[in-house]
Amino acid sequence: MSKPAFLRRRLVPSLRHPARVVVLAFAVATLIGTALLMLPMATESGAGTDPIAALFTVVSAICVTGLVVVDTPTHWSIFGEVVVLALIQVGGFGIMTLASLLTLLVSRRLGLRMQLTAQAETKTLGLGDVRTVVGGVIVVSLVVEAVTAVFLGLRFLIGYGESPARAAYLGIFHAVSAFNNAGFALYTDSMVGFAADPWICLPILFAVIVGGLGFPVIFELVRRRNRKRWSLHTRITVPVYFGLLALGTLAVLVLEWGNTLGKLDVHHKLLAGVFHGVMPRTAGFNSLDVGAMHSSTLLINDVLMFIGGGSAGTAGGIKVTTFALLGFVILAEIRGEPTVHVMNRRLTDQVQRQALTVALLGVGAVMAGTITLLSISPFPLDDVLFETTSAFGTVGMSTGITAQLPAAGQLVLIALMFIGRLGPITLASALALRDRARRYELPEERPVVG
Amino acid sequence: MSKPAFLRRRLVPSLRHPARVVVLAFAVATLIGTALLMLPMATESGAGTDPIAALFTVVSAICVTGLVVVDTPTHWSIFGEVVVLALIQVGGFGIMTLASLLTLLVSRRLGLRMQLTAQAETKTLGLGDVRTVVGGVIVVSLVVEAVTAVFLGLRFLIGYGESPARAAYLGIFHAVSAFNNAGFALYTDSMVGFAADPWICLPILFAVIVGGLGFPVIFELVRRRNRKRWSLHTRITVPVYFGLLALGTLAVLVLEWGNTLGKLDVHHKLLAGVFHGVMPRTAGFNSLDVGAMHSSTLLINDVLMFIGGGSAGTAGGIKVTTFALLGFVILAEIRGEPTVHVMNRRLTDQVQRQALTVALLGVGAVMAGTITLLSISPFPLDDVLFETTSAFGTVGMSTGITAQLPAAGQLVLIALMFIGRLGPITLASALALRDRARRYELPEERPVVG
Numbered sequence: 001m002s003k004p005a006f007l008r009r010r011l012v013p014s015l016r017h018p019a020r021v022v023v024l025a026f027a028v029a030t031l032i033g034t035a036l037l038m039l040p041m042a043t044e045s046g047a048g049t050d051p052i053a054a055l056f057t058v059v060s061a062i063c064v065t066g067l068v069v070v071d072t073p074t075h076w077s078i079f080g081e082v083v084v085l086a087l088i089q090v091g092g093f094g095i096m097t098l099a100s101l102l103t104l105l106v107s108r109r110l111g112l113r114m115q116l117t118a119q120a121e122t123k124t125l126g127l128g129d130v131r132t133v134v135g136g137v138i139v140v141s142l143v144v145e146a147v148t149a150v151f152l153g154l155r156f157l158i159g160y161g162e163s164p165a166r167a168a169y170l171g172i173f174h175a176v177s178a179f180n181n182a183g184f185a186l187y188t189d190s191m192v193g194f195a196a197d198p199w200i201c202l203p204i205l206f207a208v209i210v211g212g213l214g215f216p217v218i219f220e221l222v223r224r225r226n227r228k229r230w231s232l233h234t235r236i237t238v239p240v241y242f243g244l245l246a247l248g249t250l251a252v253l254v255l256e257w258g259n260t261l262g263k264l265d266v267h268h269k270l271l272a273g274v275f276h277g278v279m280p281r282t283a284g285f286n287s288l289d290v291g292a293m294h295s296s297t298l299l300i301n302d303v304l305m306f307i308g309g310g311s312a313g314t315a316g317g318i319k320v321t322t323f324a325l326l327g328f329v330i331l332a333e334i335r336g337e338p339t340v341h342v343m344n345r346r347l348t349d350q351v352q353r354q355a356l357t358v359a360l361l362g363v364g365a366v367m368a369g370t371i372t373l374l375s376i377s378p379f380p381l382d383d384v385l386f387e388t389t390s391a392f393g394t395v396g397m398s399t400g401i402t403a404q405l406p407a408a409g410q411l412v413l414i415a416l417m418f419i420g421r422l423g424p425i426t427l428a429s430a431l432a433l434r435d436r437a438r439r440y441e442l443p444e445e446r447p448v449v450g
Numbered sequence: 451m452s453k454p455a456f457l458r459r460r461l462v463p464s465l466r467h468p469a470r471v472v473v474l475a476f477a478v479a480t481l482i483g484t485a486l487l488m489l490p491m492a493t494e495s496g497a498g499t500d501p502i503a504a505l506f507t508v509v510s511a512i513c514v515t516g517l518v519v520v521d522t523p524t525h526w527s528i529f530g531e532v533v534v535l536a537l538i539q540v541g542g543f544g545i546m547t548l549a550s551l552l553t554l555l556v557s558r559r560l561g562l563r564m565q566l567t568a569q570a571e572t573k574t575l576g577l578g579d580v581r582t583v584v585g586g587v588i589v590v591s592l593v594v595e596a597v598t599a600v601f602l603g604l605r606f607l608i609g610y611g612e613s614p615a616r617a618a619y620l621g622i623f624h625a626v627s628a629f630n631n632a633g634f635a636l637y638t639d640s641m642v643g644f645a646a647d648p649w650i651c652l653p654i655l656f657a658v659i660v661g662g663l664g665f666p667v668i669f670e671l672v673r674r675r676n677r678k679r680w681s682l683h684t685r686i687t688v689p690v691y692f693g694l695l696a697l698g699t700l701a702v703l704v705l706e707w708g709n710t711l712g713k714l715d716v717h718h719k720l721l722a723g724v725f726h727g728v729m730p731r732t733a734g735f736n737s738l739d740v741g742a743m744h745s746s747t748l749l750i751n752d753v754l755m756f757i758g759g760g761s762a763g764t765a766g767g768i769k770v771t772t773f774a775l776l777g778f779v780i781l782a783e784i785r786g787e788p789t790v791h792v793m794n795r796r797l798t799d800q801v802q803r804q805a806l807t808v809a810l811l812g813v814g815a816v817m818a819g820t821i822t823l824l825s826i827s828p829f830p831l832d833d834v835l836f837e838t839t840s841a842f843g844t845v846g847m848s849t850g851i852t853a854q855l856p857a858a859g860q861l862v863l864i865a866l867m868f869i870g871r872l873g874p875i876t877l878a879s880a881l882a883l884r885d886r887a888r889r890y891e892l893p894e895e896r897p898v899v900g
């Protein structure tokens with residue numbers, strides 16, 4: 001299929017510089033959102049919102065994080081809440097679409113590509129690709145959000161005696177928030193009130209897990225039932241994603257059994273354990289009191305939140321593939337193998353370096369943010385590291401210190417949310433799209449390692 | 451120079467499996483040391499020491515760490531202290547020698563090699579190499595320790611009115627402890643009593659810095675005045691080592707100016723600042739109350755302690771070259787360069803993977819230890835992370851929780867000290883000595899990163 005030249009010209013240049021496009025789009029949306037949320041009508045009281053709180057809320061929504069400095073249900077009016085919801089949807093849709101398109105540009109065979117007309121290695125996208133991705137993301141988003149909203153809405157209607165309109169609103173809000181891994185809730189204590197209600201928790205878990213897997217994986221799972229035809233990306237993402245989920249669940253159950261899980265029945269303990277096993281990947285609702293959790297639970301969550309979910313989805317973090325690739329590199333090194341092999345495929349040195357760069361820059365960002373917050377706030381490392389990892393991983397869980405941080409601290413979190421949401425994607429894609437060759441080679445020399 | 455076959459045969463097999471030799475030697479020394487320290491005569495009171503406390507002290511000494519569960523001056527008799535000192539000397543000498551020899555085996559041109567007869571790429575060591583290294587380490591150790599001991603001894607004699615014998619003992623003990631970056635002190639509060647005394651602090655700093663640079667660097671600095679003839683290893687180590695030292699000093703001065711530095715004059719503040727800027731690389735004395743330091747200071751120290759000092763020296767951590775190499779890899783990635791170049795030399799993919807492996811396994815070890823300690827002790831993350839990093843980096847500074855940890859926690863620290871001291875060296879060398887080739891190559895495929 002040949003495309004008209006004007007279409008190709010319009011699409012290609014912008015996607016040639018994905019970092020700029022993405023950052024610019026997010027900046028514009030942030031400005032509009034902040035202006036809207038600063039309107040008096042956006043607040044319940046009509047008193048308006050100060051710029052930093054409005055900016056924080058907008059960045060948190062558009063980066064689908066869920067950290068808040070004002071209480072969502074009591075501070076914002078319905079208008080304010082709808083603005084937040086729109087920002088979540090725009091942010092989630094934007095990232096899924098752009099990241100999926102960039103993935104297509106970068107990847108030689110990520111499944112999707114094979115569905116389409118072969119386009120060789122030219123690193124341009126045809127209109128067909130864009131249409132498939134945009135259409136696919138819209139369909140998946142709407143279907144999952146609709147199904148989740150129906151279940152939640154019915155439960156709010158029947159189980160909690162809400163009016164039909166209110167139940168529909170609550171259902172839609174939490175469904176959109178869940179699918180986009182945004183973690184905003186219309187309850188001051190998030191999902192703590194529903195910790196023992198599977199009719200609320202399970203639909204949310206469903207939406208969170210599907211959104212967090214990432215569009216390329218969802219696309220392959222839907223289109224290709226035969227596991228042997230899955231791309232390497234999907235074959236890595238699926239087991240690691242669910243492995244981390246199991247690990248998180250186990251950690252919460254073991255470490256919190258007599259603590260935050262203490263008051264619940266055994267089967268509600270299990271429900272809340274699974275709920276909090278899923279949330280670090282990186283949805284951010286909570287059905288237990290995070291601030292009362294044990295230090296060890298918090299640190300395990302820090303690790304899980306940093307790793308995050310699947311690429312090109314609504315989850316944050318450095319992504320499960322990045323984490324897994326580093327694991328494969330280490331394994332190959334320990335075995336003394338000269339090349340890194342994963343499931344009968346060879347990993348290029350380039351991909352290994354990218355994974356290293358994404359992970360270590362992430363560590364650097366979290367460390368810099370943590371040291372800054374520690375030095376300007378009275379909170380201990382447990383709380384501060386949890387807060388910065390939550391912001392970087394766009395998770396949104398908090399031990400409760402967000403609103404008490406000084407303005408400078410909230411700006412640090414805003415920066416971390418932006419870096420966490422846009423950094424790895426724009427960085428990885430910008431890196432992968434560039435292939436500058438050196439004109440000459442220098443002699444090798446090996447410094448001592450370790 | 452050709453060597454007799456029987457010499458070559460004896461040296462080569464053991465150095466072919468350096469990991470086993472090193473681990474075995476440390477295990478034997480640990481057993482002997484523990485038996486000696488459990489003798490009643492090793493204690494001041496004559497009451498003997500329980501096995502875990504004795505084992506902990508021995509591992510801490512032989513791994514030149516300096517963490518203690520019993521107070522060195524009041525618990526141990528002179529005999530006990532001399533055993534500790536001997537273990538420090540054996541541990542420091544053993545690691546410096548073995549790591550230097552392994553470095554020679556691994557490295558194609560690390561300066562030393564060029565001084566000797568050319569030995570091609572055969573990965574065997576001649577007797578000449580071994581003699582040069584062992585002799586060099588002994589000379590450097592004795593000279594630096596002697597100079598330091600003289601200065602310290604004179605100060606203890608003149609400034610503090612100690613008897614000549616006692617002053618000599620104090621001088622030798624702290625000189626050996628300082629050069630080997632061991633951090634054991636004969637004062638309950640380490641060097642806090644001497645925070646304002648440059649005649650004590652400066653000789654200790656001198657010994658610590660020289661020991662921590664690592665033997666290959668010291669050797670080159672002494673032998674080759676012309677900086678242009680330095681090996682890449684030295685050219686990386688020197689600026690990064692002193693850069694981290696400056697960074698640590700600055701951090702302590704800025705963050706502790708009104709806190710633990712509060713009571714000191716300005717020029718004593720500077721002295722203590724430099725002292726605590728040097729200690730994370732990884733000597734472990736303290737002239738300020740570490741337990742009273744700000745959370746942000748502790749976290750910066752965690753990072754610095756994890757990085758540690760120079761390779762094949764008495765310092766611990768993942769080593770400054772490992773840290774710097776990862777930085778160069780990231781820089782190359784961000785610039786989009788297909789190969790990683792450092793100071794006109796190319797880094798092989800193999801070296802990059804080794805650095806990655808050493809660093810990430812280190813992170814893994816510290817994280818696992820931290821999560822375990824958090825779950826079995828009541829201490830917050832600030833203290834626990836500082837403790838585990840201090841153990842892994844064989845630093846020996848503590849916020850004061852070591853002795854209060856349950857036995858299982860102390861065993862975790864023992865494991866971390868062993869892993870931190872032996873892990874990176876044996877791992878890196880074992881990796882570098884192995885070059886297994888694959889018989890076939892698999893097709894490439896690139897998963898999505900970030």
Ligand SMILES: [K+]
Pocket residue numbers: 064065066181182183282283284394395396
């Ligand atoms: K989130």
Ligand SMILES: [K+]
Pocket residue numbers: 514515516631632633732733734844845846
């Ligand atoms: K030490």
